Amino acid sequence: MKIAKSQNSVCRLCKKEAKLCNSHILPEFFYLDLYEEKHRTLQIAKEGEKIIQKGIREYLLCQQCETKLSEYEKYAKELINEIPNFSRDDNLGVLYSENVNYAKFKLFQLSLLWRSAISAHVAFSQIDLGPHEEKIRRMLDDKNPGKASEYGCMLSLIPNTELINNIIQSPTRFTKKLFGHTAFKFPIGNLTWVFIVSSHKLSPWMRELFLQESGMLRVMISRRDESSEIMKLGQILQGFGRSF
Ligand SMILES: [Zn+2]
Incomplete structure:
Protein backbone atom coordinates (compact mmCIF):
# COMPACT_ATOMS: atom_id res chain seq x y z
CA MET A 1 0.00 0.00 0.00
CA LYS A 2 1.39 3.37 -0.94
CA ILE A 3 0.54 5.98 1.68
CA ALA A 4 2.48 9.19 2.20
CA LYS A 5 3.23 9.78 5.86
CA SER A 6 4.09 12.91 7.78
CA GLN A 7 7.25 13.22 9.85
CA ASN A 8 5.73 12.27 13.22
CA SER A 9 3.77 9.17 12.58
CA VAL A 10 3.77 5.42 12.78
CA ALA A 18 7.66 7.49 16.53
CA LYS A 19 9.54 10.40 15.05
CA LEU A 20 10.41 9.10 11.63
CA CYS A 21 13.75 9.30 9.85
CA ASN A 22 14.04 10.66 6.35
CA SER A 23 15.12 7.27 4.98
CA HIS A 24 16.61 6.38 1.62
CA ILE A 25 14.42 3.99 -0.36
CA LEU A 26 17.45 2.42 -1.99
CA PRO A 27 20.54 2.28 0.23
CA GLU A 28 22.87 5.22 -0.06
CA PHE A 29 25.83 3.11 -1.04
CA PHE A 30 24.21 2.24 -4.36
CA TYR A 31 24.60 5.89 -5.28
CA LEU A 32 28.26 6.14 -4.47
CA ASP A 33 31.08 5.25 -6.76
CA LEU A 34 33.90 4.12 -4.55
CA TYR A 35 36.50 4.88 -7.18
CA GLU A 36 35.34 8.28 -8.32
CA GLU A 37 35.10 11.51 -6.42
CA LYS A 38 32.62 13.07 -8.76
CA HIS A 39 29.38 11.16 -8.27
CA ARG A 40 27.20 10.70 -11.29
CA THR A 41 23.88 9.17 -10.54
CA LEU A 42 20.87 8.95 -12.75
CA GLN A 43 17.55 7.81 -11.48
CA ILE A 44 15.35 6.97 -14.40
CA ALA A 45 11.62 6.85 -13.91
CA LYS A 46 9.52 5.75 -16.84
CA GLU A 47 6.91 8.39 -16.06
CA GLY A 48 9.61 10.88 -16.86
CA GLU A 49 8.69 13.49 -14.30
CA LYS A 50 12.18 13.51 -12.99
CA LEU A 69 18.20 -2.23 8.35
CA SER A 70 21.47 -0.32 8.15
CA GLU A 71 23.26 -3.33 9.66
CA TYR A 72 22.16 -5.45 6.70
CA GLU A 73 23.17 -2.67 4.33
CA LYS A 74 26.65 -2.52 5.81
CA TYR A 75 27.06 -6.24 5.22
CA ALA A 76 25.57 -6.08 1.71
CA LYS A 77 27.88 -3.23 0.70
CA GLU A 78 30.96 -5.26 1.63
CA LEU A 79 29.60 -8.36 -0.07
CA ILE A 80 28.68 -6.56 -3.30
CA ASN A 81 32.18 -5.11 -3.52
CA GLU A 82 33.53 -8.65 -3.23
CA ILE A 83 31.47 -10.10 -6.13
CA PRO A 84 34.23 -9.50 -8.73
CA ASN A 85 36.51 -11.64 -6.55
CA PHE A 86 34.04 -14.54 -6.26
CA SER A 87 34.98 -17.97 -7.66
CA ARG A 88 33.99 -18.54 -11.26
CA ASP A 89 32.13 -21.48 -12.78
CA ASP A 90 32.33 -21.12 -16.55
CA ASN A 91 30.12 -24.16 -17.20
CA LEU A 92 27.22 -22.57 -15.37
CA GLY A 93 28.20 -19.02 -16.31
CA VAL A 94 28.17 -17.85 -12.71
CA LEU A 95 30.34 -16.25 -10.08
CA TYR A 96 29.79 -17.77 -6.67
CA SER A 97 30.69 -17.64 -3.00
CA GLU A 98 29.90 -20.29 -0.40
CA ASN A 99 30.51 -18.01 2.55
CA VAL A 100 27.65 -15.57 2.47
CA ASN A 101 25.81 -14.79 5.70
CA TYR A 102 22.35 -16.04 4.72
CA ALA A 103 20.33 -14.09 7.30
CA LYS A 104 22.05 -10.75 6.74
CA PHE A 105 22.05 -10.77 2.95
CA LYS A 106 18.56 -12.23 2.62
CA LEU A 107 17.16 -9.64 5.03
CA PHE A 108 18.95 -6.98 3.01
CA GLN A 109 17.31 -8.25 -0.19
CA LEU A 110 13.90 -8.31 1.50
CA SER A 111 14.40 -4.76 2.78
CA LEU A 112 15.21 -3.55 -0.74
CA LEU A 113 12.01 -5.04 -2.10
CA TRP A 114 9.82 -3.99 0.82
CA ARG A 115 11.02 -0.38 1.01
CA SER A 116 10.39 0.02 -2.71
CA ALA A 117 6.90 -1.38 -2.23
CA ILE A 118 5.94 1.03 0.55
CA SER A 119 7.48 4.07 -1.13
CA ALA A 120 5.00 6.61 -2.44
CA HIS A 121 7.52 7.96 -4.97
CA VAL A 122 6.67 7.62 -8.64
CA ALA A 123 10.02 5.93 -9.35
CA PHE A 124 8.81 2.89 -7.36
CA SER A 125 5.22 2.85 -8.56
CA GLN A 126 5.54 -0.55 -10.27
CA ILE A 127 6.47 -2.31 -7.04
CA ASP A 128 3.22 -3.45 -5.52
CA LEU A 129 3.42 -6.65 -3.51
CA GLY A 130 -0.22 -7.07 -2.53
CA PRO A 131 -0.57 -9.38 0.50
CA HIS A 132 3.13 -10.22 0.34
CA GLU A 133 3.98 -6.71 1.55
CA GLU A 134 2.69 -7.46 5.07
CA LYS A 135 4.34 -10.90 5.11
CA ILE A 136 7.70 -9.36 4.24
CA ARG A 137 7.21 -6.58 6.81
CA ARG A 138 6.71 -9.23 9.50
CA MET A 139 9.79 -11.14 8.39
CA LEU A 140 11.88 -7.95 8.59
CA ASP A 141 10.39 -6.92 11.92
CA ASP A 142 11.11 -10.40 13.36
CA LYS A 143 14.57 -10.56 11.74
CA ASN A 144 13.33 -13.73 10.05
CA PRO A 145 15.02 -14.32 6.66
CA GLY A 146 12.62 -17.17 5.85
CA LYS A 147 13.46 -20.08 3.62
CA ALA A 148 15.69 -19.69 0.57
CA SER A 149 12.69 -20.32 -1.69
CA GLU A 150 10.63 -17.51 -0.11
CA TYR A 151 10.93 -14.21 -1.98
CA GLY A 152 14.19 -15.30 -3.55
CA CYS A 153 16.30 -12.97 -5.63
CA MET A 154 18.37 -13.84 -8.70
CA LEU A 155 21.39 -11.64 -9.30
CA SER A 156 23.14 -11.04 -12.58
CA LEU A 157 26.22 -9.00 -13.33
CA ILE A 158 27.15 -7.24 -16.55
CA PRO A 159 30.92 -7.70 -16.71
CA ASN A 160 33.56 -5.10 -17.57
CA THR A 161 31.47 -2.01 -17.07
CA GLU A 162 32.40 1.61 -16.48
CA LEU A 163 29.59 3.83 -17.62
CA ILE A 164 26.57 2.14 -16.09
CA ASN A 165 28.02 1.57 -12.65
CA ASN A 166 26.24 4.62 -11.27
CA ILE A 167 23.03 4.40 -13.23
CA ILE A 168 20.06 3.40 -11.18
CA GLN A 169 16.90 2.64 -13.11
CA SER A 170 13.45 2.50 -11.64
CA PRO A 171 12.48 -1.03 -10.64
CA THR A 172 9.84 -2.61 -12.84
CA ARG A 173 7.35 -5.45 -12.72
CA PHE A 174 7.75 -8.02 -15.51
CA THR A 175 4.81 -7.42 -17.82
CA LYS A 176 4.51 -11.10 -18.57
CA LYS A 177 5.13 -13.46 -15.71
CA LEU A 178 8.64 -14.83 -15.45
CA PHE A 179 8.29 -18.61 -15.93
CA GLY A 180 4.84 -18.37 -14.41
CA HIS A 181 5.80 -16.19 -11.45
CA THR A 182 5.30 -12.55 -10.56
CA ALA A 183 8.71 -10.93 -10.70
CA PHE A 184 10.28 -7.54 -10.20
CA LYS A 185 13.48 -6.27 -11.70
CA PHE A 186 15.86 -3.78 -10.10
CA PRO A 187 18.65 -2.68 -12.47
CA ILE A 188 21.18 -1.05 -10.17
CA GLY A 189 24.50 -0.20 -11.77
CA ASN A 190 26.02 -3.32 -13.31
CA LEU A 191 23.97 -5.63 -11.08
CA THR A 192 20.40 -6.66 -11.81
CA TRP A 193 18.26 -7.99 -8.97
CA VAL A 194 15.23 -10.07 -9.98
CA PHE A 195 12.83 -10.90 -7.14
CA ILE A 196 10.32 -13.73 -7.47
CA VAL A 197 7.19 -12.97 -5.46
CA SER A 198 5.11 -16.08 -5.76
CA SER A 199 3.34 -18.73 -3.74
CA HIS A 200 3.58 -21.28 -6.58
CA LYS A 201 6.12 -24.04 -6.75
CA LEU A 202 9.46 -22.90 -8.16
CA SER A 203 11.54 -24.85 -10.63
CA PRO A 204 14.76 -26.25 -9.16
CA TRP A 205 17.06 -24.17 -11.40
CA MET A 206 15.37 -21.02 -10.16
CA ARG A 207 15.81 -22.03 -6.55
CA GLU A 208 19.49 -22.72 -7.18
CA LEU A 209 19.94 -19.13 -8.28
CA PHE A 210 18.58 -17.77 -5.01
CA LEU A 211 20.83 -17.20 -2.03
CA GLN A 212 21.02 -20.57 -0.24
CA GLU A 213 20.69 -21.18 3.49
CA SER A 214 24.07 -22.93 3.30
CA GLY A 215 25.67 -19.60 2.40
CA MET A 216 25.97 -20.29 -1.35
CA LEU A 217 25.33 -17.24 -3.52
CA ARG A 218 25.47 -17.50 -7.30
CA VAL A 219 25.63 -14.42 -9.49
CA MET A 220 24.89 -15.00 -13.17
CA ILE A 221 27.29 -13.44 -15.63
CA SER A 222 25.05 -11.55 -18.00
CA ARG A 223 25.46 -11.98 -21.75
CA ARG A 224 24.42 -8.38 -22.21
CA ASP A 225 27.18 -5.85 -22.49
CA GLU A 226 27.44 -2.32 -21.35
CA SER A 227 27.00 -0.75 -24.77
CA SER A 228 23.64 -2.43 -25.38
CA GLU A 229 22.45 -1.25 -21.95
CA ILE A 230 23.55 2.31 -22.73
CA MET A 231 21.74 2.14 -26.09
CA LYS A 232 18.58 1.00 -24.34
CA LEU A 233 18.83 3.79 -21.79
CA GLY A 234 19.49 6.28 -24.58
CA GLN A 235 16.23 5.23 -26.21
CA ILE A 236 14.31 5.64 -22.97
CA LEU A 237 15.77 9.10 -22.46
CA GLN A 238 15.12 10.09 -26.07
CA GLY A 239 11.52 9.20 -25.43
CA PHE A 240 11.49 12.02 -22.90
CA GLY A 241 12.91 14.42 -25.50
CA ARG A 242 16.17 14.78 -23.64
CA SER A 243 19.70 14.03 -24.63
CA PHE A 244 21.89 11.60 -22.78
ZN1 LIG B 1 10.25 1.17 13.75
Missing part, protein backbone atom coordinates in the same frame (compact mmCIF):
# COMPACT_ATOMS: atom_id res chain seq x y z
CA CYS A 11 6.91 3.55 11.75
CA ARG A 12 6.08 1.43 8.72
CA LEU A 13 8.22 -1.45 9.94
CA CYS A 14 7.55 -1.86 13.69
CA LYS A 15 4.20 0.01 13.53
CA LYS A 16 5.04 1.99 16.69
CA GLU A 17 4.36 5.71 17.06
CA ILE A 51 14.66 11.38 -14.76
CA ILE A 52 17.83 12.50 -13.06
CA GLN A 53 17.81 12.39 -9.36
CA LYS A 54 20.05 11.51 -6.51
CA GLY A 55 18.82 9.29 -3.67
CA ILE A 56 15.10 9.41 -3.07
CA ARG A 57 14.06 9.75 0.57
CA GLU A 58 10.84 9.45 2.51
CA TYR A 59 9.75 9.50 6.15
CA LEU A 60 9.12 5.80 6.72
CA LEU A 61 11.07 4.31 9.64
CA CYS A 62 11.82 5.03 13.28
CA GLN A 63 15.45 5.33 14.31
CA GLN A 64 15.51 1.81 15.75
CA CYS A 65 14.28 0.22 12.52
CA GLU A 66 16.53 2.45 10.43
CA THR A 67 19.51 1.20 12.48
CA LYS A 68 18.33 -2.39 12.15
Whole structure:
Protein backbone atom coordinates (compact mmCIF):
# COMPACT_ATOMS: atom_id res chain seq x y z
CA MET A 1 0.00 0.00 0.00
CA LYS A 2 1.39 3.37 -0.94
CA ILE A 3 0.54 5.98 1.68
CA ALA A 4 2.48 9.19 2.20
CA LYS A 5 3.23 9.78 5.86
CA SER A 6 4.09 12.91 7.78
CA GLN A 7 7.25 13.22 9.85
CA ASN A 8 5.73 12.27 13.22
CA SER A 9 3.77 9.17 12.58
CA VAL A 10 3.77 5.42 12.78
CA CYS A 11 6.91 3.55 11.75
CA ARG A 12 6.08 1.43 8.72
CA LEU A 13 8.22 -1.45 9.94
CA CYS A 14 7.55 -1.86 13.69
CA LYS A 15 4.20 0.01 13.53
CA LYS A 16 5.04 1.99 16.69
CA GLU A 17 4.36 5.71 17.06
CA ALA A 18 7.66 7.49 16.53
CA LYS A 19 9.54 10.40 15.05
CA LEU A 20 10.41 9.10 11.63
CA CYS A 21 13.75 9.30 9.85
CA ASN A 22 14.04 10.66 6.35
CA SER A 23 15.12 7.27 4.98
CA HIS A 24 16.61 6.38 1.62
CA ILE A 25 14.42 3.99 -0.36
CA LEU A 26 17.45 2.42 -1.99
CA PRO A 27 20.54 2.28 0.23
CA GLU A 28 22.87 5.22 -0.06
CA PHE A 29 25.83 3.11 -1.04
CA PHE A 30 24.21 2.24 -4.36
CA TYR A 31 24.60 5.89 -5.28
CA LEU A 32 28.26 6.14 -4.47
CA ASP A 33 31.08 5.25 -6.76
CA LEU A 34 33.90 4.12 -4.55
CA TYR A 35 36.50 4.88 -7.18
CA GLU A 36 35.34 8.28 -8.32
CA GLU A 37 35.10 11.51 -6.42
CA LYS A 38 32.62 13.07 -8.76
CA HIS A 39 29.38 11.16 -8.27
CA ARG A 40 27.20 10.70 -11.29
CA THR A 41 23.88 9.17 -10.54
CA LEU A 42 20.87 8.95 -12.75
CA GLN A 43 17.55 7.81 -11.48
CA ILE A 44 15.35 6.97 -14.40
CA ALA A 45 11.62 6.85 -13.91
CA LYS A 46 9.52 5.75 -16.84
CA GLU A 47 6.91 8.39 -16.06
CA GLY A 48 9.61 10.88 -16.86
CA GLU A 49 8.69 13.49 -14.30
CA LYS A 50 12.18 13.51 -12.99
CA ILE A 51 14.66 11.38 -14.76
CA ILE A 52 17.83 12.50 -13.06
CA GLN A 53 17.81 12.39 -9.36
CA LYS A 54 20.05 11.51 -6.51
CA GLY A 55 18.82 9.29 -3.67
CA ILE A 56 15.10 9.41 -3.07
CA ARG A 57 14.06 9.75 0.57
CA GLU A 58 10.84 9.45 2.51
CA TYR A 59 9.75 9.50 6.15
CA LEU A 60 9.12 5.80 6.72
CA LEU A 61 11.07 4.31 9.64
CA CYS A 62 11.82 5.03 13.28
CA GLN A 63 15.45 5.33 14.31
CA GLN A 64 15.51 1.81 15.75
CA CYS A 65 14.28 0.22 12.52
CA GLU A 66 16.53 2.45 10.43
CA THR A 67 19.51 1.20 12.48
CA LYS A 68 18.33 -2.39 12.15
CA LEU A 69 18.20 -2.23 8.35
CA SER A 70 21.47 -0.32 8.15
CA GLU A 71 23.26 -3.33 9.66
CA TYR A 72 22.16 -5.45 6.70
CA GLU A 73 23.17 -2.67 4.33
CA LYS A 74 26.65 -2.52 5.81
CA TYR A 75 27.06 -6.24 5.22
CA ALA A 76 25.57 -6.08 1.71
CA LYS A 77 27.88 -3.23 0.70
CA GLU A 78 30.96 -5.26 1.63
CA LEU A 79 29.60 -8.36 -0.07
CA ILE A 80 28.68 -6.56 -3.30
CA ASN A 81 32.18 -5.11 -3.52
CA GLU A 82 33.53 -8.65 -3.23
CA ILE A 83 31.47 -10.10 -6.13
CA PRO A 84 34.23 -9.50 -8.73
CA ASN A 85 36.51 -11.64 -6.55
CA PHE A 86 34.04 -14.54 -6.26
CA SER A 87 34.98 -17.97 -7.66
CA ARG A 88 33.99 -18.54 -11.26
CA ASP A 89 32.13 -21.48 -12.78
CA ASP A 90 32.33 -21.12 -16.55
CA ASN A 91 30.12 -24.16 -17.20
CA LEU A 92 27.22 -22.57 -15.37
CA GLY A 93 28.20 -19.02 -16.31
CA VAL A 94 28.17 -17.85 -12.71
CA LEU A 95 30.34 -16.25 -10.08
CA TYR A 96 29.79 -17.77 -6.67
CA SER A 97 30.69 -17.64 -3.00
CA GLU A 98 29.90 -20.29 -0.40
CA ASN A 99 30.51 -18.01 2.55
CA VAL A 100 27.65 -15.57 2.47
CA ASN A 101 25.81 -14.79 5.70
CA TYR A 102 22.35 -16.04 4.72
CA ALA A 103 20.33 -14.09 7.30
CA LYS A 104 22.05 -10.75 6.74
CA PHE A 105 22.05 -10.77 2.95
CA LYS A 106 18.56 -12.23 2.62
CA LEU A 107 17.16 -9.64 5.03
CA PHE A 108 18.95 -6.98 3.01
CA GLN A 109 17.31 -8.25 -0.19
CA LEU A 110 13.90 -8.31 1.50
CA SER A 111 14.40 -4.76 2.78
CA LEU A 112 15.21 -3.55 -0.74
CA LEU A 113 12.01 -5.04 -2.10
CA TRP A 114 9.82 -3.99 0.82
CA ARG A 115 11.02 -0.38 1.01
CA SER A 116 10.39 0.02 -2.71
CA ALA A 117 6.90 -1.38 -2.23
CA ILE A 118 5.94 1.03 0.55
CA SER A 119 7.48 4.07 -1.13
CA ALA A 120 5.00 6.61 -2.44
CA HIS A 121 7.52 7.96 -4.97
CA VAL A 122 6.67 7.62 -8.64
CA ALA A 123 10.02 5.93 -9.35
CA PHE A 124 8.81 2.89 -7.36
CA SER A 125 5.22 2.85 -8.56
CA GLN A 126 5.54 -0.55 -10.27
CA ILE A 127 6.47 -2.31 -7.04
CA ASP A 128 3.22 -3.45 -5.52
CA LEU A 129 3.42 -6.65 -3.51
CA GLY A 130 -0.22 -7.07 -2.53
CA PRO A 131 -0.57 -9.38 0.50
CA HIS A 132 3.13 -10.22 0.34
CA GLU A 133 3.98 -6.71 1.55
CA GLU A 134 2.69 -7.46 5.07
CA LYS A 135 4.34 -10.90 5.11
CA ILE A 136 7.70 -9.36 4.24
CA ARG A 137 7.21 -6.58 6.81
CA ARG A 138 6.71 -9.23 9.50
CA MET A 139 9.79 -11.14 8.39
CA LEU A 140 11.88 -7.95 8.59
CA ASP A 141 10.39 -6.92 11.92
CA ASP A 142 11.11 -10.40 13.36
CA LYS A 143 14.57 -10.56 11.74
CA ASN A 144 13.33 -13.73 10.05
CA PRO A 145 15.02 -14.32 6.66
CA GLY A 146 12.62 -17.17 5.85
CA LYS A 147 13.46 -20.08 3.62
CA ALA A 148 15.69 -19.69 0.57
CA SER A 149 12.69 -20.32 -1.69
CA GLU A 150 10.63 -17.51 -0.11
CA TYR A 151 10.93 -14.21 -1.98
CA GLY A 152 14.19 -15.30 -3.55
CA CYS A 153 16.30 -12.97 -5.63
CA MET A 154 18.37 -13.84 -8.70
CA LEU A 155 21.39 -11.64 -9.30
CA SER A 156 23.14 -11.04 -12.58
CA LEU A 157 26.22 -9.00 -13.33
CA ILE A 158 27.15 -7.24 -16.55
CA PRO A 159 30.92 -7.70 -16.71
CA ASN A 160 33.56 -5.10 -17.57
CA THR A 161 31.47 -2.01 -17.07
CA GLU A 162 32.40 1.61 -16.48
CA LEU A 163 29.59 3.83 -17.62
CA ILE A 164 26.57 2.14 -16.09
CA ASN A 165 28.02 1.57 -12.65
CA ASN A 166 26.24 4.62 -11.27
CA ILE A 167 23.03 4.40 -13.23
CA ILE A 168 20.06 3.40 -11.18
CA GLN A 169 16.90 2.64 -13.11
CA SER A 170 13.45 2.50 -11.64
CA PRO A 171 12.48 -1.03 -10.64
CA THR A 172 9.84 -2.61 -12.84
CA ARG A 173 7.35 -5.45 -12.72
CA PHE A 174 7.75 -8.02 -15.51
CA THR A 175 4.81 -7.42 -17.82
CA LYS A 176 4.51 -11.10 -18.57
CA LYS A 177 5.13 -13.46 -15.71
CA LEU A 178 8.64 -14.83 -15.45
CA PHE A 179 8.29 -18.61 -15.93
CA GLY A 180 4.84 -18.37 -14.41
CA HIS A 181 5.80 -16.19 -11.45
CA THR A 182 5.30 -12.55 -10.56
CA ALA A 183 8.71 -10.93 -10.70
CA PHE A 184 10.28 -7.54 -10.20
CA LYS A 185 13.48 -6.27 -11.70
CA PHE A 186 15.86 -3.78 -10.10
CA PRO A 187 18.65 -2.68 -12.47
CA ILE A 188 21.18 -1.05 -10.17
CA GLY A 189 24.50 -0.20 -11.77
CA ASN A 190 26.02 -3.32 -13.31
CA LEU A 191 23.97 -5.63 -11.08
CA THR A 192 20.40 -6.66 -11.81
CA TRP A 193 18.26 -7.99 -8.97
CA VAL A 194 15.23 -10.07 -9.98
CA PHE A 195 12.83 -10.90 -7.14
CA ILE A 196 10.32 -13.73 -7.47
CA VAL A 197 7.19 -12.97 -5.46
CA SER A 198 5.11 -16.08 -5.76
CA SER A 199 3.34 -18.73 -3.74
CA HIS A 200 3.58 -21.28 -6.58
CA LYS A 201 6.12 -24.04 -6.75
CA LEU A 202 9.46 -22.90 -8.16
CA SER A 203 11.54 -24.85 -10.63
CA PRO A 204 14.76 -26.25 -9.16
CA TRP A 205 17.06 -24.17 -11.40
CA MET A 206 15.37 -21.02 -10.16
CA ARG A 207 15.81 -22.03 -6.55
CA GLU A 208 19.49 -22.72 -7.18
CA LEU A 209 19.94 -19.13 -8.28
CA PHE A 210 18.58 -17.77 -5.01
CA LEU A 211 20.83 -17.20 -2.03
CA GLN A 212 21.02 -20.57 -0.24
CA GLU A 213 20.69 -21.18 3.49
CA SER A 214 24.07 -22.93 3.30
CA GLY A 215 25.67 -19.60 2.40
CA MET A 216 25.97 -20.29 -1.35
CA LEU A 217 25.33 -17.24 -3.52
CA ARG A 218 25.47 -17.50 -7.30
CA VAL A 219 25.63 -14.42 -9.49
CA MET A 220 24.89 -15.00 -13.17
CA ILE A 221 27.29 -13.44 -15.63
CA SER A 222 25.05 -11.55 -18.00
CA ARG A 223 25.46 -11.98 -21.75
CA ARG A 224 24.42 -8.38 -22.21
CA ASP A 225 27.18 -5.85 -22.49
CA GLU A 226 27.44 -2.32 -21.35
CA SER A 227 27.00 -0.75 -24.77
CA SER A 228 23.64 -2.43 -25.38
CA GLU A 229 22.45 -1.25 -21.95
CA ILE A 230 23.55 2.31 -22.73
CA MET A 231 21.74 2.14 -26.09
CA LYS A 232 18.58 1.00 -24.34
CA LEU A 233 18.83 3.79 -21.79
CA GLY A 234 19.49 6.28 -24.58
CA GLN A 235 16.23 5.23 -26.21
CA ILE A 236 14.31 5.64 -22.97
CA LEU A 237 15.77 9.10 -22.46
CA GLN A 238 15.12 10.09 -26.07
CA GLY A 239 11.52 9.20 -25.43
CA PHE A 240 11.49 12.02 -22.90
CA GLY A 241 12.91 14.42 -25.50
CA ARG A 242 16.17 14.78 -23.64
CA SER A 243 19.70 14.03 -24.63
CA PHE A 244 21.89 11.60 -22.78
ZN1 LIG B 1 10.25 1.17 13.75
